[in-house]
Amino acid sequence: xxxxxxxxxxxxxxxxxxxxxxxxxxxxxxxxxxxxxxxxxxxxxxxxxxxxxxxxxxxxxxxxxxxxxxxxxxxxxxxxxxxxxxxxxxxxxxxxxxxxxxxxxxxxxxxxxxxxxxxxxxxxxxxxxxxxxxxxxxxxxxxxxxxxxxxxxxxxxxxxxxxxxxxxxxxxxxxxxxxxxxxxxxxxxxxxxxxxxxxxxxxxxxxxxxxxxxxxxxxxxxxxxxxxxxxxxxxxxxxxxxxxxxxxxxxxxxxxxxxxxxxxxxxxxxxxxxxxxxxxxxxxxxxxxxxxxxxxxxxxxxxxxxxxxxxxxxxxxxxxxxxxxxxxxxxxxxxxxxxxxxxxxxxxxxxxxxxxxxxxxxxxxxxxxxxxxxxxxxxxxxxxxxxxxxxxxxxxxxxxxxxxxxxxxxxxxxxxxxxxxxxxxxxxxxxxxxxxxxxxxxxxxxxxxxxxxxxxxxxxxx
Numbered sequence: 001x002x003x004x005x006x007x008x009x010x011x012x013x014x015x016x017x018x019x020x021x022x023x024x025x026x027x028x029x030x031x032x033x034x035x036x037x038x039x040x041x042x043x044x045x046x047x048x049x050x051x052x053x054x055x056x057x058x059x060x061x062x063x064x065x066x067x068x069x070x071x072x073x074x075x076x077x078x079x080x081x082x083x084x085x086x087x088x089x090x091x092x093x094x095x096x097x098x099x100x101x102x103x104x105x106x107x108x109x110x111x112x113x114x115x116x117x118x119x120x121x122x123x124x125x126x127x128x129x130x131x132x133x134x135x136x137x138x139x140x141x142x143x144x145x146x147x148x149x150x151x152x153x154x155x156x157x158x159x160x161x162x163x164x165x166x167x168x169x170x171x172x173x174x175x176x177x178x179x180x181x182x183x184x185x186x187x188x189x190x191x192x193x194x195x196x197x198x199x200x201x202x203x204x205x206x207x208x209x210x211x212x213x214x215x216x217x218x219x220x221x222x223x224x225x226x227x228x229x230x231x232x233x234x235x236x237x238x239x240x241x242x243x244x245x246x247x248x249x250x251x252x253x254x255x256x257x258x259x260x261x262x263x264x265x266x267x268x269x270x271x272x273x274x275x276x277x278x279x280x281x282x283x284x285x286x287x288x289x290x291x292x293x294x295x296x297x298x299x300x301x302x303x304x305x306x307x308x309x310x311x312x313x314x315x316x317x318x319x320x321x322x323x324x325x326x327x328x329x330x331x332x333x334x335x336x337x338x339x340x341x342x343x344x345x346x347x348x349x350x351x352x353x354x355x356x357x358x359x360x361x362x363x364x365x366x367x368x369x370x371x372x373x374x375x376x377x378x379x380x381x382x383x384x385x386x387x388x389x390x391x392x393x394x395x396x397x398x399x400x401x402x403x404x405x406x407x408x409x410x411x412x413x414x415x416x417x418x419x420x421x422x423x424x425x426x427x428x429x430x431x432x433x434x435x436x437x438x439x440x441x442x443x444x445x446x447x448x449x450x451x452x453x454x455x456x457x458x459x460x461x462x
Contacts, residue, residue, distance in 0.1 A: 001086030001104070001138065002059055003032030003248070010093040020098060022091055031066045032088055034134035036248045036289070037163070040255035040277075041132075042070040043291040046262070049124040050075045051117050053109045053140050055083035076120045078113045086138050108142040118148055125156035130262030132254055133175075137165040146171045159261055163254040164188070169210050177214040177261075178206065179254055185217055196225070196235070203227035214267060218253060218278075226271050236271055239279030239298075252281045252290055273299075293323040307390035311383070311398045314412055317360060320397060321413045324358045332356030333415035335406040335430075337364045338385050339378045344421070344447055346392075351445045352419035353394035360397045360413060361389050362406040371404060405430035414438055422446040 008022040031039050034052055041048045050067060054060035056079045063085060067075040086104035090097050108114075117140070125131065131153040135141040141149070146162070150172065153160045159176040169188045172178055186193040191202040203215040207229050217225045223238040256277040260270035276298050277290045297320055300309050312320070321331050334352050338345055338361075353359045363386055369378040378385065386398045401409050410418065410431035418435045422444045426432055432442045 001031075001033040001035065001088060001136070002029050002063060003036070004029045004087055004089040005092055006089060007092050010098070020093070022093055022098060029062065031063065032248065033086065033136045033138070033251070035063060035067060036251040037132060037134045037255045037258075038067065038070060038073060040252050040289045041259060042073055043289040044256065044259045045292060046072060046259050047127075048073040049121075049128060050077075051121050051124075052076075053078040053080060053083070053113055053117065055079065055085040055105065056081045057085055059085035059087050076117065078109065078117055080109060080113055083109075083139075086136075104138060106138050108139045108145075114140075114145055118145075118152065121149060122152040122156070125153060125158050128158055128262075129264075130258045131158050131160045132258040133160065133162045133172075134251065134254060135163060135165040141171075144171070147173060150175050161254060161258050161261065163250060169206055172212065173210050175210065175212050177216055177257065177267075178210060178212050179216045179218060179250070179257070180206070181218045181250065182220070185215075199225055200227055200233045203233070216257070216271060218250060224253075224271060224275055224278075226267065228267070234268065234271075236275045239275055248288065249278050249282050252288075253278050256290070256295075291323065293319050294327065296320075297323060307387050310390035310395065311386045311400070314399050314401070314409060317397050317399045318412045321358075321360065321415070325414075325416075329357035330355075330416045331413065332359045332417040332419055333362065333406075333410060333413055334359070334419040335362030335364070335401075335409070337369050337373065337378060338389055339369065339373075339380060341385075341388050347447075348419065348421050348445045349389075349392060349394050352417070352443065355419070355443055356415075356417045358396040359394055360399060360415065361395050362409045363389065363398055363400045364404075365400050365402045368402055368404055407431050407434065410434055414440075416440050417443055419443045419445060 005028045006024055007026050008024040010020040010022055012021050014021050038048050038050045048070065050073055054063055054077055060079055064077055067073060084103060084105040089101045091099045133141060133146060133149055135146060150160050154174055162172045162175045162178045164172060164178055164180050164184060167187050169178065180188060182193050185202050189202040189205045191205060192198050193202055199217055203217055204227060206215050213229050215227045219225060221238050224236040225233055227233045253274045256274040257270050260273050273295060277295055280290045280294055280298060281288050324331050332352050332355060334348060363382065366378055366382045382400050386400055389395050390398045399409055407430050411434055415435065417440060418431060420429045424444065426442055429442060435442060
Protein backbone atom coordinates (compact mmCIF):
# COMPACT_ATOMS: atom_id res chain seq x y z
CA UNK A 1 0.00 0.00 0.00
CA UNK A 2 0.93 3.64 -0.24
CA UNK A 3 1.10 5.83 2.84
CA UNK A 4 0.30 9.37 1.75
CA UNK A 5 0.83 12.39 4.01
CA UNK A 6 -0.66 15.81 3.30
CA UNK A 7 0.89 18.46 5.53
CA UNK A 8 -0.49 21.93 6.05
CA UNK A 9 -1.50 24.73 8.36
CA UNK A 10 -4.78 25.17 10.21
CA UNK A 11 -5.66 28.74 11.21
CA UNK A 12 -9.44 28.80 10.98
CA UNK A 13 -12.65 26.77 11.22
CA UNK A 14 -14.76 26.21 8.13
CA UNK A 15 -17.87 28.42 7.86
CA UNK A 16 -19.64 25.43 6.28
CA UNK A 17 -19.24 23.01 9.20
CA UNK A 18 -17.44 22.87 12.57
CA UNK A 19 -14.26 21.44 11.05
CA UNK A 20 -10.74 22.82 10.61
CA UNK A 21 -9.63 24.14 7.23
CA UNK A 22 -6.24 22.70 6.19
CA UNK A 23 -4.15 24.92 3.95
CA UNK A 24 -2.02 22.34 2.12
CA UNK A 25 1.71 23.05 2.07
CA UNK A 26 3.29 19.78 0.91
CA UNK A 27 2.50 16.16 0.10
CA UNK A 28 4.59 13.03 0.54
CA UNK A 29 4.00 9.37 -0.29
CA UNK A 30 5.97 6.28 0.74
CA UNK A 31 5.61 2.53 0.99
CA UNK A 32 3.19 1.42 3.68
CA UNK A 33 1.97 -1.91 5.05
CA UNK A 34 4.13 -4.82 4.01
CA UNK A 35 6.08 -2.40 1.82
CA UNK A 36 7.14 -0.48 4.92
CA UNK A 37 8.44 -3.71 6.44
CA UNK A 38 10.46 -4.21 3.25
CA UNK A 39 11.81 -0.64 3.53
CA UNK A 40 12.98 -1.34 7.07
CA UNK A 41 14.61 -4.64 6.09
CA UNK A 42 16.42 -2.96 3.22
CA UNK A 43 17.62 -0.16 5.53
CA UNK A 44 19.05 -2.84 7.82
CA UNK A 45 21.13 -4.22 4.93
CA UNK A 46 18.98 -7.30 4.29
CA UNK A 47 18.39 -8.91 0.93
CA UNK A 48 14.60 -8.87 0.51
CA UNK A 49 12.31 -11.01 -1.63
CA UNK A 50 8.93 -9.28 -1.67
CA UNK A 51 5.57 -10.73 -2.72
CA UNK A 52 2.27 -8.88 -2.79
CA UNK A 53 -0.72 -7.83 -4.89
CA UNK A 54 -1.94 -4.45 -6.12
CA UNK A 55 -4.56 -3.05 -8.40
CA UNK A 56 -3.84 -2.13 -11.99
CA UNK A 57 -3.72 1.62 -11.45
CA UNK A 58 -1.40 4.59 -11.05
CA UNK A 59 -0.90 3.93 -7.36
CA UNK A 60 0.32 0.42 -8.22
CA UNK A 61 2.92 1.92 -10.55
CA UNK A 62 4.15 4.15 -7.73
CA UNK A 63 4.32 1.18 -5.33
CA UNK A 64 6.33 -0.81 -7.90
CA UNK A 65 8.69 2.12 -8.49
CA UNK A 66 9.35 2.57 -4.75
CA UNK A 67 9.95 -1.15 -4.23
CA UNK A 68 12.36 -1.36 -7.13
CA UNK A 69 14.37 1.50 -5.60
CA UNK A 70 15.07 -0.51 -2.42
CA UNK A 71 18.68 -1.77 -2.37
CA UNK A 72 18.91 -5.56 -2.23
CA UNK A 73 15.21 -6.06 -3.00
CA UNK A 74 13.59 -8.25 -5.65
CA UNK A 75 9.85 -7.81 -6.04
CA UNK A 76 7.02 -9.99 -7.36
CA UNK A 77 3.84 -7.91 -7.58
CA UNK A 78 0.61 -9.40 -8.92
CA UNK A 79 -1.63 -6.74 -10.46
CA UNK A 80 -5.36 -7.45 -10.72
CA UNK A 81 -7.61 -5.39 -13.02
CA UNK A 82 -10.52 -3.81 -11.17
CA UNK A 83 -8.68 -3.94 -7.88
CA UNK A 84 -7.82 -0.67 -6.11
CA UNK A 85 -4.33 -0.38 -4.66
CA UNK A 86 -4.53 0.44 -0.97
CA UNK A 87 -3.76 4.09 -0.17
CA UNK A 88 -3.91 5.57 3.33
CA UNK A 89 -4.00 9.37 3.21
CA UNK A 90 -3.24 11.23 6.41
CA UNK A 91 -3.90 14.96 6.81
CA UNK A 92 -1.47 16.51 9.27
CA UNK A 93 -1.16 19.94 10.86
CA UNK A 94 1.11 21.08 13.70
CA UNK A 95 2.40 17.53 14.12
CA UNK A 96 -1.11 16.09 14.66
CA UNK A 97 -3.24 13.96 12.36
CA UNK A 98 -6.57 15.60 11.58
CA UNK A 99 -8.02 12.81 9.47
CA UNK A 100 -7.11 9.58 7.70
CA UNK A 101 -8.86 8.52 4.50
CA UNK A 102 -8.45 4.99 3.05
CA UNK A 103 -9.02 3.96 -0.56
CA UNK A 104 -8.68 0.23 -1.14
CA UNK A 105 -10.00 -3.16 -2.15
CA UNK A 106 -9.87 -5.75 0.63
CA UNK A 107 -11.50 -8.79 -0.96
CA UNK A 108 -9.33 -11.87 -1.49
CA UNK A 109 -7.13 -12.01 -4.57
CA UNK A 110 -8.20 -14.51 -7.22
CA UNK A 111 -7.20 -18.20 -6.81
CA UNK A 112 -4.87 -17.88 -9.84
CA UNK A 113 -3.12 -14.83 -8.36
CA UNK A 114 -2.80 -16.57 -4.99
CA UNK A 115 -1.32 -19.70 -6.60
CA UNK A 116 1.26 -17.75 -8.61
CA UNK A 117 2.32 -15.80 -5.52
CA UNK A 118 2.63 -18.93 -3.36
CA UNK A 119 4.70 -20.68 -6.03
CA UNK A 120 7.09 -17.73 -6.33
CA UNK A 121 7.34 -17.47 -2.53
CA UNK A 122 8.09 -21.18 -2.19
CA UNK A 123 10.82 -21.01 -4.81
CA UNK A 124 12.49 -18.02 -3.08
CA UNK A 125 12.66 -19.78 0.30
CA UNK A 126 15.80 -21.66 -0.75
CA UNK A 127 17.80 -18.41 -0.53
CA UNK A 128 16.10 -16.96 2.56
CA UNK A 129 16.86 -17.33 6.27
CA UNK A 130 13.51 -16.05 7.58
CA UNK A 131 9.99 -15.37 6.30
CA UNK A 132 7.81 -12.45 7.39
CA UNK A 133 4.05 -12.50 6.78
CA UNK A 134 2.75 -8.95 7.07
CA UNK A 135 -1.02 -9.40 7.23
CA UNK A 136 -3.01 -6.22 6.74
CA UNK A 137 -6.23 -8.08 5.78
CA UNK A 138 -6.11 -6.62 2.27
CA UNK A 139 -6.72 -9.89 0.40
CA UNK A 140 -3.38 -11.72 0.10
CA UNK A 141 -3.35 -13.73 3.35
CA UNK A 142 -7.11 -14.18 3.77
CA UNK A 143 -8.61 -17.50 4.86
CA UNK A 144 -6.37 -20.52 4.40
CA UNK A 145 -3.73 -18.58 2.41
CA UNK A 146 -1.66 -17.66 5.48
CA UNK A 147 -1.42 -21.32 6.48
CA UNK A 148 -0.19 -22.26 3.00
CA UNK A 149 2.65 -19.73 3.19
CA UNK A 150 3.57 -20.89 6.71
CA UNK A 151 3.56 -24.54 5.62
CA UNK A 152 5.83 -23.76 2.66
CA UNK A 153 8.31 -21.99 4.93
CA UNK A 154 8.29 -24.76 7.54
CA UNK A 155 8.88 -27.38 4.84
CA UNK A 156 11.93 -25.35 3.80
CA UNK A 157 13.17 -25.11 7.41
CA UNK A 158 12.68 -21.35 7.48
CA UNK A 159 11.30 -19.65 10.64
CA UNK A 160 8.14 -17.58 10.16
CA UNK A 161 7.21 -14.29 11.84
CA UNK A 162 3.60 -13.15 11.53
CA UNK A 163 2.38 -9.58 11.96
CA UNK A 164 -1.29 -10.56 12.36
CA UNK A 165 -4.72 -9.12 11.66
CA UNK A 166 -8.26 -10.17 12.48
CA UNK A 167 -9.82 -12.39 15.14
CA UNK A 168 -8.94 -15.86 13.86
CA UNK A 169 -5.31 -16.57 14.72
CA UNK A 170 -5.70 -20.29 14.02
CA UNK A 171 -4.90 -19.25 10.44
CA UNK A 172 -1.32 -18.80 11.65
CA UNK A 173 -0.86 -22.30 13.06
CA UNK A 174 2.75 -23.42 13.46
CA UNK A 175 4.25 -19.97 12.90
CA UNK A 176 7.46 -19.38 14.83
CA UNK A 177 6.42 -16.03 16.30
CA UNK A 178 3.16 -14.06 16.19
CA UNK A 179 3.23 -10.35 17.05
CA UNK A 180 -0.18 -8.95 18.07
CA UNK A 181 -0.74 -5.60 19.70
CA UNK A 182 -2.98 -5.36 22.77
CA UNK A 183 -6.16 -4.73 20.81
CA UNK A 184 -5.48 -7.66 18.48
CA UNK A 185 -4.64 -9.89 21.45
CA UNK A 186 -7.97 -9.07 23.09
CA UNK A 187 -9.97 -9.54 19.88
CA UNK A 188 -8.31 -12.84 19.02
CA UNK A 189 -8.82 -14.39 22.46
CA UNK A 190 -11.95 -12.68 23.78
CA UNK A 191 -10.06 -12.22 27.05
CA UNK A 192 -9.35 -9.03 29.04
CA UNK A 193 -5.92 -7.51 28.43
CA UNK A 194 -5.75 -4.76 31.06
CA UNK A 195 -2.76 -5.86 33.13
CA UNK A 196 0.39 -7.95 32.91
CA UNK A 197 -1.05 -11.19 34.29
CA UNK A 198 -4.14 -11.23 32.09
CA UNK A 199 -2.04 -10.28 29.05
CA UNK A 200 0.20 -13.28 29.65
CA UNK A 201 -2.89 -15.49 30.13
CA UNK A 202 -4.30 -14.31 26.79
CA UNK A 203 -0.94 -14.82 25.06
CA UNK A 204 -0.73 -18.39 26.38
CA UNK A 205 -4.22 -19.03 25.02
CA UNK A 206 -2.90 -18.02 21.59
CA UNK A 207 0.12 -20.29 22.01
CA UNK A 208 -2.22 -23.23 22.66
CA UNK A 209 -4.48 -22.40 19.73
CA UNK A 210 -1.74 -21.73 17.17
CA UNK A 211 1.16 -23.98 18.19
CA UNK A 212 3.50 -21.00 17.81
CA UNK A 213 6.80 -20.94 19.71
CA UNK A 214 6.44 -17.33 20.80
CA UNK A 215 3.83 -14.61 21.17
CA UNK A 216 5.28 -11.09 21.26
CA UNK A 217 2.70 -8.58 22.51
CA UNK A 218 3.43 -4.95 21.62
CA UNK A 219 1.86 -2.76 24.30
CA UNK A 220 2.53 0.85 23.31
CA UNK A 221 3.84 2.91 26.21
CA UNK A 222 4.04 -0.27 28.34
CA UNK A 223 6.65 -1.77 26.00
CA UNK A 224 6.58 -5.42 24.88
CA UNK A 225 5.94 -8.80 26.46
CA UNK A 226 7.52 -11.96 25.07
CA UNK A 227 5.65 -15.14 26.01
CA UNK A 228 7.35 -18.41 24.95
CA UNK A 229 5.61 -21.78 24.73
CA UNK A 230 8.31 -23.12 27.03
CA UNK A 231 9.42 -20.79 29.79
CA UNK A 232 8.32 -17.66 31.61
CA UNK A 233 7.29 -14.36 30.08
CA UNK A 234 9.76 -11.49 29.72
CA UNK A 235 8.83 -7.81 29.71
CA UNK A 236 10.69 -5.16 27.75
CA UNK A 237 9.97 -1.55 28.84
CA UNK A 238 9.27 1.06 26.17
CA UNK A 239 12.42 2.99 25.24
CA UNK A 240 11.02 5.96 23.34
CA UNK A 241 12.32 9.32 24.58
CA UNK A 242 9.45 11.10 22.82
CA UNK A 243 6.49 9.69 20.89
CA UNK A 244 5.83 11.81 17.82
CA UNK A 245 4.16 9.45 15.34
CA UNK A 246 3.39 5.72 15.69
CA UNK A 247 2.63 5.24 11.97
CA UNK A 248 4.39 2.10 10.77
CA UNK A 249 6.08 1.34 14.11
CA UNK A 250 4.67 -2.21 14.04
CA UNK A 251 6.29 -2.77 10.64
CA UNK A 252 9.64 -1.66 12.05
CA UNK A 253 9.33 -4.08 14.97
CA UNK A 254 8.42 -6.99 12.67
CA UNK A 255 11.25 -6.18 10.24
CA UNK A 256 13.92 -5.87 12.92
CA UNK A 257 12.73 -9.11 14.54
CA UNK A 258 13.01 -10.85 11.18
CA UNK A 259 16.46 -9.42 10.49
CA UNK A 260 17.74 -10.42 13.92
CA UNK A 261 16.28 -13.93 13.93
CA UNK A 262 17.40 -14.44 10.35
CA UNK A 263 20.91 -13.58 11.53
CA UNK A 264 20.64 -16.30 14.21
CA UNK A 265 20.29 -13.92 17.13
CA UNK A 266 18.63 -15.32 20.23
CA UNK A 267 14.95 -14.53 20.66
CA UNK A 268 15.69 -12.27 23.64
CA UNK A 269 18.35 -10.32 21.74
CA UNK A 270 16.02 -10.04 18.72
CA UNK A 271 13.24 -8.52 20.84
CA UNK A 272 15.72 -6.19 22.61
CA UNK A 273 16.91 -4.87 19.25
CA UNK A 274 13.34 -4.54 17.90
CA UNK A 275 12.35 -2.64 21.04
CA UNK A 276 15.24 -0.21 20.56
CA UNK A 277 14.25 0.31 16.91
CA UNK A 278 10.64 1.00 17.93
CA UNK A 279 11.82 3.64 20.40
CA UNK A 280 13.70 5.39 17.60
CA UNK A 281 11.02 5.26 14.91
CA UNK A 282 8.10 6.61 16.98
CA UNK A 283 10.11 9.79 17.52
CA UNK A 284 9.84 10.63 13.82
CA UNK A 285 7.17 12.02 11.57
CA UNK A 286 5.48 9.80 8.99
CA UNK A 287 6.13 6.19 8.12
CA UNK A 288 9.82 6.10 9.01
CA UNK A 289 12.55 3.45 8.93
CA UNK A 290 15.56 2.69 11.13
CA UNK A 291 18.96 1.59 9.83
CA UNK A 292 21.48 -0.50 11.71
CA UNK A 293 23.88 2.38 12.39
CA UNK A 294 21.09 4.14 14.27
CA UNK A 295 20.41 1.01 16.28
CA UNK A 296 24.12 0.60 17.05
CA UNK A 297 24.30 4.24 18.12
CA UNK A 298 21.32 3.82 20.44
CA UNK A 299 22.74 0.62 21.93
CA UNK A 300 26.00 2.43 22.64
CA UNK A 301 24.14 5.38 24.14
CA UNK A 302 22.16 3.14 26.49
CA UNK A 303 24.96 0.70 27.23
CA UNK A 304 26.49 0.63 30.68
CA UNK A 305 29.58 -1.21 29.43
CA UNK A 306 33.12 0.14 29.14
CA UNK A 307 34.08 3.37 27.43
CA UNK A 308 36.00 1.33 24.83
CA UNK A 309 32.77 1.02 22.81
CA UNK A 310 33.08 4.74 21.99
CA UNK A 311 36.63 4.45 20.58
CA UNK A 312 35.96 3.91 16.88
CA UNK A 313 37.85 3.51 13.62
CA UNK A 314 37.32 6.40 11.22
CA UNK A 315 35.08 4.39 8.87
CA UNK A 316 32.65 3.51 11.65
CA UNK A 317 32.66 7.03 13.09
CA UNK A 318 31.93 8.40 9.60
CA UNK A 319 28.90 6.13 9.25
CA UNK A 320 27.64 7.23 12.68
CA UNK A 321 28.12 10.91 11.85
CA UNK A 322 26.10 10.45 8.65
CA UNK A 323 23.36 8.69 10.62
CA UNK A 324 23.25 11.49 13.18
CA UNK A 325 22.99 14.09 10.39
CA UNK A 326 20.17 12.16 8.73
CA UNK A 327 18.34 12.19 12.06
CA UNK A 328 18.64 15.98 12.23
CA UNK A 329 21.39 15.97 14.86
CA UNK A 330 24.21 18.52 14.79
CA UNK A 331 27.66 16.90 14.82
CA UNK A 332 30.62 18.66 16.43
CA UNK A 333 34.34 17.87 16.24
CA UNK A 334 37.40 18.88 18.19
CA UNK A 335 40.87 17.41 18.40
CA UNK A 336 44.08 17.34 20.36
CA UNK A 337 46.67 15.21 22.16
CA UNK A 338 44.83 15.24 25.53
CA UNK A 339 47.94 13.82 27.17
CA UNK A 340 46.94 14.81 30.69
CA UNK A 341 43.26 15.71 30.88
CA UNK A 342 42.87 18.94 32.85
CA UNK A 343 40.17 21.59 33.52
CA UNK A 344 41.17 23.53 30.41
CA UNK A 345 40.41 20.49 28.26
CA UNK A 346 37.09 19.96 30.04
CA UNK A 347 36.04 23.55 29.39
CA UNK A 348 36.63 23.12 25.64
CA UNK A 349 34.89 19.74 25.53
CA UNK A 350 31.86 20.84 27.53
CA UNK A 351 31.40 24.07 25.58
CA UNK A 352 31.77 22.12 22.33
CA UNK A 353 29.06 19.68 23.44
CA UNK A 354 26.81 22.55 24.49
CA UNK A 355 26.82 23.76 20.87
CA UNK A 356 26.10 20.42 19.15
CA UNK A 357 24.12 17.20 19.65
CA UNK A 358 26.97 14.71 19.25
CA UNK A 359 30.65 15.49 19.85
CA UNK A 360 33.42 13.48 18.16
CA UNK A 361 36.96 13.93 19.44
CA UNK A 362 39.97 13.39 17.18
CA UNK A 363 42.98 12.12 19.15
CA UNK A 364 46.58 12.30 17.97
CA UNK A 365 48.23 8.87 17.99
CA UNK A 366 51.41 8.20 19.97
CA UNK A 367 53.56 8.61 16.87
CA UNK A 368 51.84 11.86 15.98
CA UNK A 369 52.33 13.24 19.51
CA UNK A 370 56.06 12.38 19.43
CA UNK A 371 56.48 14.25 16.16
CA UNK A 372 54.65 17.28 17.52
CA UNK A 373 55.80 17.33 21.16
CA UNK A 374 59.12 15.48 21.24
CA UNK A 375 60.33 12.07 22.38
CA UNK A 376 59.31 12.62 26.02
CA UNK A 377 55.65 12.68 25.05
CA UNK A 378 53.05 11.30 25.30
CA UNK A 379 52.89 10.63 29.01
CA UNK A 380 50.01 8.17 28.46
CA UNK A 381 49.63 5.93 25.42
CA UNK A 382 46.91 6.56 22.86
CA UNK A 383 44.46 3.94 24.15
CA UNK A 384 44.70 5.23 27.72
CA UNK A 385 44.05 8.76 26.49
CA UNK A 386 41.19 7.59 24.28
CA UNK A 387 39.49 5.70 27.12
CA UNK A 388 39.67 8.67 29.46
CA UNK A 389 38.04 10.88 26.81
CA UNK A 390 35.42 8.24 25.97
CA UNK A 391 34.42 7.99 29.63
CA UNK A 392 33.14 11.59 29.52
CA UNK A 393 29.39 11.96 29.00
CA UNK A 394 29.93 14.94 26.69
CA UNK A 395 31.94 12.80 24.22
CA UNK A 396 30.00 10.59 21.79
CA UNK A 397 32.98 9.03 19.98
CA UNK A 398 36.78 9.14 19.84
CA UNK A 399 38.82 8.65 16.65
CA UNK A 400 42.60 8.15 16.82
CA UNK A 401 44.50 9.58 13.83
CA UNK A 402 48.16 9.22 12.88
CA UNK A 403 48.67 12.43 10.87
CA UNK A 404 49.92 15.67 12.39
CA UNK A 405 46.60 17.41 11.67
CA UNK A 406 43.00 16.08 11.65
CA UNK A 407 42.25 17.37 8.15
CA UNK A 408 41.54 13.92 6.68
CA UNK A 409 39.35 13.02 9.66
CA UNK A 410 37.36 16.24 9.26
CA UNK A 411 36.99 15.62 5.53
CA UNK A 412 35.52 12.19 6.22
CA UNK A 413 33.24 13.17 9.12
CA UNK A 414 31.93 16.45 7.64
CA UNK A 415 31.04 17.94 11.05
CA UNK A 416 28.61 20.83 11.39
CA UNK A 417 30.79 22.43 14.04
CA UNK A 418 34.58 22.56 14.44
CA UNK A 419 35.80 23.54 17.91
CA UNK A 420 39.30 24.62 19.08
CA UNK A 421 40.77 26.50 21.98
CA UNK A 422 40.98 30.27 21.75
CA UNK A 423 44.78 30.29 21.62
CA UNK A 424 44.41 29.62 17.88
CA UNK A 425 43.34 32.10 15.23
CA UNK A 426 40.80 30.91 12.62
CA UNK A 427 43.59 30.76 10.03
CA UNK A 428 45.59 28.40 12.25
CA UNK A 429 42.81 25.85 12.78
CA UNK A 430 43.32 22.78 10.57
CA UNK A 431 40.20 21.97 8.58
CA UNK A 432 38.42 25.29 9.19
CA UNK A 433 38.36 26.07 5.48
CA UNK A 434 36.97 22.59 4.76
CA UNK A 435 34.12 22.91 7.23
CA UNK A 436 33.06 26.19 5.66
CA UNK A 437 32.68 24.52 2.23
CA UNK A 438 29.72 22.43 3.45
CA UNK A 439 28.18 25.18 5.57
CA UNK A 440 29.74 24.27 8.91
CA UNK A 441 30.99 26.71 11.51
CA UNK A 442 34.12 27.26 13.59
CA UNK A 443 33.88 27.88 17.34
CA UNK A 444 36.92 29.13 19.29
CA UNK A 445 36.58 28.55 23.04
CA UNK A 446 38.31 30.95 25.41
CA UNK A 447 41.05 29.11 27.30
CA UNK A 448 41.37 28.86 31.07
CA UNK A 449 44.49 30.77 32.14
CA UNK A 450 47.19 28.58 33.65
CA UNK A 451 45.89 25.30 32.32
CA UNK A 452 47.76 23.42 29.61
CA UNK A 453 49.52 20.07 29.55
CA UNK A 454 52.93 21.76 29.35
CA UNK A 455 52.17 23.95 32.38
CA UNK A 456 50.80 20.95 34.28
CA UNK A 457 53.99 18.96 33.61
CA UNK A 458 56.10 21.93 34.70
CA UNK A 459 54.22 22.12 37.98
CA UNK A 460 54.67 18.40 38.51
CA UNK A 461 58.40 18.68 37.75
CA UNK A 462 58.74 21.59 40.16
